Amino acid sequence: MVGVVIVAHGCFASALLTTAEQIAGKQEQVISLDFAIGENTADLQLRIKEAIRGVDTGQGAIILVDLLGGSPYHAAAIVTMQQPGIEMISGVNVSMLLEILPVRNDKLMNVASAALKGGHDGIRDLVFNEVTIVEGRD
Amino acid sequence: MGIELVRIDDRLIHGQIVMAWCKAITIERIVVIDDEVALDSIRKMLFEAVAPPGIAVSILNVLQGIESLRTDAFAKEKLLILVTSPAAILTLVENGLVINKVNIGGMSFSKGKTVVTKAVSISATDKQAFKELHEQGLKLQIQQLPHDVPLDLMGKIN
Numbered sequence: 525m526v527g528v529v530i531v532a533h534g535c536f537a538s539a540l541l542t543t544a545e546q547i548a549g550k551q552e553q554v555i556s557l558d559f560a561i562g563e564n565t566a567d568l569q570l571r572i573k574e575a576i577r578g579v580d581t582g583q584g585a586i587i588l589v590d591l592l593g594g595s596p597y598h599a600a601a602i603v604t605m606q607q608p609g610i611e612m613i614s615g616v617n618v619s620m621l622l623e624i625l626p627v628r629n630d631k632l633m634n635v636a637s638a639a640l641k642g643g644h645d646g647i648r649d650l651v652f653n654e655v656t657i658v659e660g661r662d
Numbered sequence: 663m664g665i666e667l668v669r670i671d672d673r674l675i676h677g678q679i680v681m682a683w684c685k686a687i688t689i690e691r692i693v694v695i696d697d698e699v700a701l702d703s704i705r706k707m708l709f710e711a712v713a714p715p716g717i718a719v720s721i722l723n724v725l726q727g728i729e730s731l732r733t734d735a736f737a738k739e740k741l742l743i744l745v746t747s748p749a750a751i752l753t754l755v756e757n758g759l760v761i762n763k764v765n766i767g768g769m770s771f772s773k774g775k776t777v778v779t780k781a782v783s784i785s786a787t788d789k790q791a792f793k794e795l796h797e798q799g800l801k802l803q804i805q806q807l808p809h810d811v812p813l814d815l816m817g818k819i820n
Contacts, residue, residue, distance in 0.1 A: 533677060561806075562780050564770035565673055593712025594677030601708050 526628045526635045527553040527579025530616060531572060531600050532590035534558065544621045551625060553579040559596050568599040576603065576610065584609040584632035586624070586639060588616035611636040619646025664740045668759075671767035672746040674699065675709045675719070678767065678807060683742065684714045686808035690739040691718040695727035695754065696746055724750060728757040748791035755798060763801040766815055778818050781806050789819060 528551075530537040537556035545551055555575040559568055576585050587600045592614045604612040611632055613620070623642020624635050666687050671679070674694055683689070692713060699705050700723035713719045718739075722730060730736060731754065745751055751764055769775075771783035778784055782804050784792070792802055796816050803812035 562768075562771055562777075562783070564772055567770075567772075591677045591681065593675065593680045595673045597712065598673070598676065598705070598708055602704060605704055 525553055526583050526632050527585035529575045529579060529587045530556045531596040536590055543618055548622055548625045555579055565595050565599050569603055572600055572603045586635055587612040589614045590616055613639050615643055617643055617646055666740050666742055667765055668743045668761050669765040669767045670745055672770055673768050674744050680714050682807050684717055688740050689717055689742045691736055692742045694721045694744045695724060697723045724753055731759050748788050752791045752794055766804045767806055779804055
């Protein structure tokens with residue numbers, strides 16, 4: 525099963541996992557890491573590496589980070605580039621996480637595709653939904 | 663050259679810069695001046711990739727930074743200068759950078775450093791560099807985000 529590491533500013537990562545577990549049930553091989561003000565990004569990199577070791581049983585791991593360009597993004601990107609068998613996706617949201625939790629027996633690459641799709645699919649505009657998706661919106 | 667902000671932040675280009683500062687003030691180019699990052703192709707690529715749309719990024723080593731200031735290489739642009747330490751600012755000031763204020767955004771804690779605020783911890787070397795910058799008349803302000811009230815650093819470390 526593909527492991528999951530969630531890394532985000534503030535308490536978002538741990539809260540996101542709690543939220544997802546409320547819907548999908550208790551999860552194994554998932555670790556959340558909260559990045560607090562004043563923490564060293566080098567330390568965060570070490571925590572991410574340790575978390576990867578904790579969740580990866582040989583099928584690989586996916587790192588989900590909150591903000592494109594944020595410190596969790598940078599730290600996770602460096603770890604992802606340093607070792608094989610890791611995918612990383614930014615912009616994590618509840619639907620992204622819920623989409624991948626049940627399909628983690630698939631190949632890492634497919635889990636990453638599911639994350640991308642699930643994350644996007646959960647974002648809709650109530651009123652302009654059809655227009656937005658079919659034609660774009662001015 | 664229009665220097666809008668000179669900031670010490672050891673995370674360099676990250677969430678607070680991208681989402682807060684670049685929206686609060688008009689910035690056309692982020693200039694990262696750091697010897698270590700200038701040599702690190704992975705971090706360089708990441709910083710260039712995550713800059714907000716419409717904002718250029720230059721990643722220079724200290725010598726290149728001094729040279730770009732001397733030749734006014736970015737004369738027509740509004741700049742955000744980012745470094746990781748007060749020592750880097752001191753080097754730039756000694757080599758012709760004219761500024762009156764330094765924003766201290768993030769200096770993370772590691773062993774041996776003194777905690778000044780939640781986001782700012784300084785080493786003995788940092789303290790010495792800050793003292794010299796202060797003696798040269800620069801305002802040293804701790805301020806993480808644009809809406810935070812700036813705190814005078816010297817008042818906190820003496």
